[in-house]
């Protein structure tokens with residue numbers, strides 16, 4: 001579905017992504033874990049060109065682009081087929097919850113007002129927020145805002161959904177409701193990349209887990225492999241600090 | 248020496264009200280031009296980087312950095328000597344246009360500041376749902392920036408209205424122009440100029456009230 005090769009990105013002197021290859025199959029769920037500052041956000045943002053890499057090639061749904069020289073048209077085309085859920089939600093404060101969800105349907109995907117509304121309400125029902133359709137985003141709890149964020153991201157049925165630490169900004173008691181929604185949308189069989197610090201969730205939801213450190217993919221494998229005794233020492237050191245939280 | 252005459256003050260005040268439509272038309276039209284031009288400038292500067300961007304920065308700096316009176320004289324009396332085409336404008340058109348250009352510099356600056364105050368996550372979120380950068384500007388950034396800039400824009404409008412008092416120098420019979428004529432005919436400078444001052448004061452108070460009310464309403468929405 002998506003394949004990137006040799007992505008490199010630096011911010012000034014700082015080399016943030018040092019030649020990463022990554023591939024995800026249709027319907028596959030990949031979790032990316034790794035310490036803060038290791039380049040996880042930067043990497044996943046290159047997938048929808050919120051960050052433009054200095055180097056790299058991308059094959060999206062069969063079409064290959066040189067990422068550094070990608071044309072606006074190519075970038076817009078890829079963004080139409082991807083969705084993203086942000087750590088800090090990024091809901092549009094001047095629009096109602098429903099308008100947040102259906103803006104792209106109306107302005108990008110040429111839905112009629114009525115069709116967009118119908119689809120928007122269906123999505124809000126799915127994330128359990130139908131009664132909040134006309135509310136302003138600021139009146140919602142963090143967990144509710146993030147569920148709207150998810151509904152907005154999947155509204156146009158993207159082929160790839162990127163979630164960058166979707167629960168990291170939430171109070172602990174609100175994490176569960178958001179994770180439940182993410183698990184539920186797995187039923188749609190879109191490809192999903194989830195950056196997360198929720199190790200148990202990664203284990204449960206992901207087909208594959210990738211461990212990033214210092215701008216590189218250090219280890220990659222099935223959840224069983226990644227949490228096994230034979231995992232690389234650096235990874236074990238990282239995951240053990242989290243497993244503690246659950247035991 | 249004259250004794251202060253309240254009757255003359257009051258009659259002058261109502262006499263001057265005849266010029267109110269002209270003053271308000273110049274002010275409102277100039278503000279409209281200022282809003283459209285200024286917003287376009289700040290949007291352009293936000294979206295593009297290049298030589299035009301630098302020139303626009305110079306334009307803003309010039310029109311905020313020189314007195315309005317000099318701008319009016321320069322473009323109404325000076326420019327037609329160099330470019331006769333501009334001589335075809337009448338005083339009303341020239342006042343509206345020059346004051347509009349002047350206002351656009353202030354509007355551009357307020358909206359630039361408002362745009363830069365908006366979290367970049369908003370733009371990213373707009374792009375992530377497939378909007379192109381112009382759509383993200385139009386549907387996401389600009390509506391939020393307008394709310395942020397509203398109080399400042401209100402003050403700019405008040406400044407524009409007060410600035411129209413200079414247009415009598417181009418020959419316009421606005422509030423100030425009428426006041427000057429009346430004072431010249433009845434020699435009651437104090438009463439007439441006090442009346443015109445009160446008139447501007449009244450307009451300013453009403454506009455400030457309106458501005459505060461709108462700001463309050465938006466603040467209520469934002470919390």
Ligand SMILES: Nc1ncnc2c1ncn2[C@@H]1O[C@H](COP(=O)(O)OP(=O)(O)O)[C@@H](O)[C@H]1O
Nearest residue numbers: 011014016034035036037038039040041042043
């Ligand atoms: N826009 C940017 N400008 C400069 N440095 C950045 C920018 N974005 C990220 N970085 C830096 O790149 C590194 C990786 O950041 P990030 O991808 O956010 O890591 P992670 O998501 O794994 O915590 C960090 O050192 C961060 O400070």
Ligand SMILES: [Mg+2]
Nearest residue numbers: 040041042165
């Ligand atoms: Mg991050």
